[in-house]
Amino acid sequence: MLKIEPRKEPSRVMLYATPFLAVLFTIVAGFILFSLLDKNPATATYLIFISPLTSLYTITELLVKATPLILIAIGLAVGFRAGVWNIGAEGQFTMGALAGGAMALALYEVEGLWVLPLVCLAGALGGMAWAAIPAFLRTRLNTNEILVSLMLVYVATLLLGMLVHGPLRDPDGFNFPESRLFHDAATLPALVAGTRAHVGFLVAIIAVIVAWILLRSHMIGFQIKVVGQAPRAARFAGFSSPRIVWFCFMISGALAGLAGIFEATGPVGQLVPALPVGYGFTAIIVAFLGRLHPLGILAGGLLLALTYIGGEAAQISMSLPSATVQVFQGMLLFFLLATDILVNYRVSWIASGRRPAKTALQQPAE
């Protein structure tokens, strides 16, 4: 019989082991799934998890996908630690791309080294502005930021669609709902010449390092943790929880906005209605897979990027359904949440020890 009992304190081993367990379970479940679909599971697993690492091109593509995931997840993790459930990073991503893109278009064919930083700044501010709405509503009216931020995702997507169909449309674009291609001064330099990997990845790395230091040893990180875990203790310590809520939303909004403008000025090169492809949601999985720890998020972001690239490769070469990638990502989150119980609870097998207790229970009833 399986017995689950609470631990006296969270297990540190399990805290770090469960993400690996979740990946393992996902691979096993994938094996079963592919077998049921009559596809060779070994080939599929190889295609998804190994083959993307075998060529320079796919590795650079991996960085392209990992960049927004890591950037967004870092911001989200800061919030999640404080109990700020910003689920709308996708919207902040979109608004960042929109604000930064609008800046790039306004400065069209203006040259200068300052153009790109200005565009990126506009992107970050766009994301922050969008995140300010749930932050304001939560701190002032105590609304649920999960709902507010999530609903704003759809508003942002529709706004992007409206603007690229209208004011931001390429005047020479034969009425296609797309903006102009950004000019060179507003385009993100490539990290590896000839590939789509861009310097945004370096920014993501910097974000990881800065977040790591802040969360580990700065009072900001400490305050975030206390506010998230024990709001009353936070008041006792003199931490202002509205200020922390605002801080978290601004950080996650800025990073998501930055991810958005990097995507627009990097691999895409223009504003298109299909710019938001779900990085903001996948980043939630990345944040939890990484245990809300910046280094974990770096690894988690790369892994999820792998499932994107590998999943697409497997789709094409094995004619798998297009939902494969989402199924994998979903399973990963599912197994992560399922194994999470091991952190705070101990699971043990009770063999025969239980039987005497039962007979004792029955005795007085006789």
Next chain:
Amino acid sequence: MTKPDDAYLLELEGLTKTFPGVKANDDVSFRVGHGEIHALLGENGAGKSTLVKMIYGVLRPDSGAMHLHGETFAPARPSDARAHGIGMVFQHFSLFEALTVKENIELGVNPELAKGDLRQRIIEVSDYYGLKLDPDRMIGDLSVGQRQRVEIVRCLLQNPRLIIMDEPTSVLTPQEVDVLFATLRRLAEEGCSILYISHKLEEIRALCHTATILRGGKVVATCTPAEETAKSLAEMMIGAILMPARRESSSIGDVRLWVNRLSLPSQQQFGIDLKDISLDIKAGEIVGIAGVAGNGQEELMAALIGEHTLGDHETLQLDGKPIGRMGPDERRGLGMCFAPEERLGHAAVPNMSLIENAVLSARIRKNLARSGFINFREAENLSREVVEEFKVKIVGLDHAARSLSGGNLQKFIMGREILQAPTVFIASQPTWGVDAGAAAAIHQAIMQLAKEGAAILIISQDLDELMTICDRIAVIADGRLTEAEPVANLTIEQIGVNMGGQAERSAAHA
């Protein structure tokens, strides 16, 4: 195996329970007779909780046997124990704050009992035993004392044959204690046995028929408490000669903390409004605030800490300086330290390490976060100092606060605040759930602090404690505070009357 004797309700034979690194119970044997009020006495970590958890089916012994009514008894879970007529009132209540009294009771009793008109029976039982309770109130809005009533009533509803009570009087007024004792004596006369855990030795002497004393997981003595003195009981318990805390009068200086007509409407639906509270505490003085839980202590504490800042800066003054609008950090910077009542979640973050919990309130005065970066090495040194000086039993400094027992965490929190050498120290329930030895140590530290010139405010429901260490005592009732009177002019009865809600009259006279 000896043949169990039916003359006893419960017999424990050689119970042993080992946890990693510690033998919590070592060959514990004793018997509880029918209708007997049996005291279980011991310091923190003496193994009382572990023992009681085994009887209640929360834990299972490694070896040894229990007999109930002469039958082998090995409860696998609390519901088994309840099915055998054992009820338990925990020291830390197991209640859901977001549910009503009735819903909580419904969840905690066996399913057959929850059927029918539970609401009516709650009212009947609570009235019969004088434990007034409204079944439809939310637990979150109840005071500690009222929550305990919920636990007791939940227990009584199941017509138990044995009730285990863990420190039940800590949250009651002397009058309420009398009511509880009358209830317990009546229950005992009706044949119900009671296993009574307490560190209040006078209570045990007044109430209990027999006492079993545990030390270091072993039974060290069994005695008839009425034939012992409180001192001899305490000495058996801690295994050493006890030096009772005695208040040396220290030289009283100028007013340090002045509360000037503080009124504060409550922020919560069922909270208490503070009404026109005035109080002054001088250097070297210990002032106590007595009162039943839920009469505004929490709200007053929040206002004094600065969790709720005051509209009028002048309402609160520290050494003549207005501080009403300052937050906790600024107040700490000026020399104030605080120890709120709720240990987990308020005074400490449960899942954070002791080191991090030291940073929580000591970072200003101990300068643990220069330029925003936390100096973990200094925080560790401070925590180690606290642990050594206040003899806190821990596994390690990097372990979570919630892994400490209640008494040990309390010692850590008191130590953390006292070692910051505050000039004004405000503590609520400084020794709640702490054993006699540790309580004496905490009292000693508080009195030493006063001797060094600090002004000290103790909010407590333990009148003996206040009478022992305070110079003056005021009573809080329904958000009003009586004038603080010198202890020499006060009797327990008088304070008790004020606690019962006569405060308004006294305030008008003052």
